[in-house]
Amino acid sequence: xxxxxxxxxxxxxxxxxxxxxxxxxISNHLYFYWYRQILGQKVEFLVSFYNNEISEKSEIFDDxxxxxxxxxxxxxLKIRSTKLEDSAMYFCASSEARWAGPAExxxxxxxxxxxx
Amino acid sequence: xxxxxxxxxxxxxxxxxxxLLRCNYSSSYSPSLFWYVQHPNKGLQLLLKYTSAATLVKGxxxxxAEFKKSETSFHLTKPxxxxxxxxxxxxxxxxxxxxxxxxxxxxxxxxxxxxxx
Numbered sequence: 001x002x003x004x005x006x007x008x009x010x011x012x013x014x015x016x017x018x019x020x021x022x023x024x025x026i027s028n029h030l031y032f033y034w035y036r037q038i039l040g041q042k043v044e045f046l047v048s049f050y051n052n053e054i055s056e057k058s059e060i061f062d063d064x065x066x067x068x069x070x071x072x073x074x075x076x077l078k079i080r081s082t083k084l085e086d087s088a089m090y091f092c093a094s095s096e097a098r099w100a101g102p103a104e105x106x107x108x109x110x111x112x113x114x115x116x
Numbered sequence: 117x118x119x120x121x122x123x124x125x126x127x128x129x130x131x132x133x134x135x136l137l138r139c140n141y142s143s144s145y146s147p148s149l150f151w152y153v154q155h156p157n158k159g160l161q162l163l164l165k166y167t168s169a170a171t172l173v174k175g176x177x178x179x180x181a182e183f184k185k186s187e188t189s190f191h192l193t194k195p196x197x198x199x200x201x202x203x204x205x206x207x208x209x210x211x212x213x214x215x216x217x218x219x220x221x222x223x224x225x226x227x228x229x230x231x232x233x
Contacts, residue, residue: 031218042206043206045221048218056218056220091160102217104148105221107161
């Protein structure tokens with residue numbers, strides 16, 4: 001069964017360092033997303049990406065964040081200068097396209113980012 | 117703006133007894149609603165979805181949910197709990213069928229289901 005895969009599963013980084021979280025969406029999907037879940041809090045939307053551009057982003061997704069689809073298979077989230085409050089589980093998701101837009105999202109297993 | 121409220125942060129049931137996880141939603145247009153489950157150290161798995169077809173939706177592992185527009189509810193039920201059902205459950209709303217839809221999902225706070233032997 002096709003699945004969304006994320007690497008690494010756990011990343012520890014020092015405050016101020018850049019991190020890149022990687023995702024391989026399901027191959028025929030065209031909509032891609034990043035969400036995060038700070039420990040003990042709800043899952044929050046960060047950004048959606050379609051047709052090689054951001055289609056929507058949340059207030060959380062400030063200039064420190066960027067997304068990229070560098071090739072036909074990967075979808076990355078970059079945090080330029082990490083802060084302690086960026087520590088969270090980051091989920092990648094993807095959806096196939098239907099006539100009315102994206103279908104339901106399928107999620108990866110997440111990358112736990114710890115900023116020290 | 118869309119939102120979901122999961123009315124219980126923690127639910128505990130005995131194995132073999134019914135499960136009820138409550139969810140109320142708020143949406144300015146006809147919503148799409150989902151339940152996702154997260155087992156420890158695993159990703160988010162889609163349990164079931166409502167997208168304006170039948171109001172009673174059946175999902176995986178014996179779960180089902182009923183969309184009640186008059187009550188703005190989408191409660192998740194299962195007739196008989198199994199130990200493997202112990203997990204975190206998220207009620208989720210989206211605007212999949214709106215003209216400006218980007219697929220963004222709005223999550224509830226989550227309900228931890230504990231199943232006792």
